[in-house]
Amino acid sequence: MTGLQELLADIETLVCCESPSSDHEAVARSAEVVAALGRKLLAAEPERIVVDGVTHLRWRFGDGPPRVLLLGHHDTVWPTGSLRTHPFSVREGVLRGPGCFDMKAGVVMALHAAATVPDRAGLSILVTGDEEIGSPSSRALIEQEAQDCDAVFVLEASADGGALKCRRKGVSHYRIEVTGRAAHAGLEPEKGINAGIEIAHQILAAAALADPEAGTSVVPTVVAAGTTVNTVPAAASVAVDARVWNEAEQLRVDRAMRALRPVLADATVRITGGINRPPLEESSSSGLFRLAQDLAADLGLGELTAASVGGASDGNFTAGMGIPTLDGLGAVGGGAHADHEHVVVAELPRRTALLTALVENVLAKRDPSDATNPAGDSGTARR
Template sequence: MTAPDLNALLADIETLVSCESPSHDHRALAHSAASVAAVGLRLLGVGPEHLVTDGCPHLRWRFGDGPSRVLLLGHHDTVWPVGTLRTHPYSVRDGILRGPGCFDMKAGVVMALHAAAALPDRDGLTILITGDEEIGSPGSRELIEETARGCEAVLVLEASAEGGALKCRRKGVSLYRIEVEGRAAHAGLEPDKGINAGMELAHHVLATAALSDTTRGTTVVPTALTAGTTANTVPATAQLAVDVRAWDRTEQERVDQAVRALRPVLSGARLHIVGGVNRPPLDAAASTDLFALADSLAADLHIEPLSAASVGGASDGNFTAGLGVPTLDGLGAVGGGAHADTEHVVVAELPPRTTLLTALTQTLLARHRPAADTGQRTGHPACGPSATRRASAQERKR
């Protein structure tokens, strides 16, 4: 299998990185979607469906008249605000590519498009690139699940874990906002007439943090909090965001019940709980067979043995795995620094990882295609433990 042209990969990554696309900026996202669509049109010879949910643009390519069998899944939104390019410009130096969103995950989007372009037959392939993943996919979840339902495999182009490991297990995510209603009063003249929403909130910061369970790997982290309006006023309102990560649904349900059972501590205060389970866990079982096949193909392509990682971060692959669809994540760029000033991509890894993605997609598409249509067979049987050339490397937590 011929390796993709590195210069072509870099040129397309530069195009996407240079089009800033923070999740909440729909105008910027529209420009970004247009850039992705243009790259895809040039490589694939056909434009995508343009889909919009809640003002946010998503792109989908479907090939063939039959059902979709393999879904390449990614997103074009980033956490970086417009203007970041002025301080973090696109660059390639000493084998390292930098720029806002390069690692998470515009390089992965380009890899998906180039891998699809290299396929001799795309019948049964779908590519879905969403625009709101970084904020929990509020508008695209239904689209993702509708597109993935019935597929035989979902390959997620999120960036790899440390050292290029594939993400074969992810924690589920729950997100909450605790809103407190108190009563304002002058902090110096008559504080006793107020109900301090900030003090009420402090009780719930401690109460939610106590729900963590280190033995089960469950983290419950109070994050953003606000209270009050002026320094000399008893706060009338307060809000707290809570981030929950858990390896299994039982833990998600335990924490959910505990958060919803919170009650006011101060007399007269009122609580409102907003939010809940955002993404189910991506269990290791969802990735086992696909990882074995990818590892076997890597050996055939003379690529270094693959390793598997368990990570606390979630992706849209959690949704597809939650449907029971086999899902393999972390097939995108090798590098590091997601959401940080150190975000980067290792340039030398782009061609082999794209080649592996092409081979994996081609093998999966060929499985149920009539023999006359498969062309040259890959020789790989249905994946499973017997198809594994070597044991997966030890799991590493990012």
């Protein structure tokens, strides 16, 4: 197994380079740290791909198109200066620091796993810089890199207890904007068109699209309306977060959101946004999960469990393309985005060994039509 002390040292190096998604210069500095770690471990320089100011890194091995993709991100939600209040530490078997769990430990694990694969031909490693804000500049790159792959292994952190993430909800983001007409709230309110009242109607209509039995949530979040306490609001808006388990539900909600119409006479309603990430359905991960279970048993790592989670990742993109995708292969721990974010140290070499075995196994099956191909029975047609 990969040496624990080297893993810890490399995670510390990466965690101590802060990389909030919105700060492109900080993300670029972090990319150089990741590149240096990869150069040390892989004896190979990555491509630096800058899209809309965001720095992404890619390593490719072999002459043909990638067959296995290790996918991760090096940006975090933590603002610059977080190390002052949440310093890197390793105490009593627990590693802490901003972004350690989500997902800088996973990036380091990917590099260490790749370093121990004897024949890397067909392997690609993609580390993006804007996952935490929806991957606006990296989605096309991710989909391009995954299109010919037999397997995508996502180094996002595990679910509770180390479970692999075999099912993720799809995510859609919308913004409802209402235009009314301002008027003095005391002298002549009847001459106004109250955008606040209209947005209230729209909030209720959007929320009613949820289907708890299907696991579909449609949640109005950030609301804004009005200018002063004595003025009928001329404008209002609300953000809406929708999450679903399957494509049919995602399309239903999308159509219904776009069909919203004003209730008040002469008010106007504008809907923007849409589907951000398709669902990662269980059919996309089932074959690879069974392989991971078998390999974990062979390695003496104990029983692996699967989890369904409401959050999305870049693995949703590749699963949506019909590429077999297994997520949650990164650190075991908890507290993503929170003050108690942490990694269980003892699991780092164990999970890195599992990742290495997965990569080696899929790369060894050179014929994608091989009936023993673990990715071949995912049940998902490529789109």
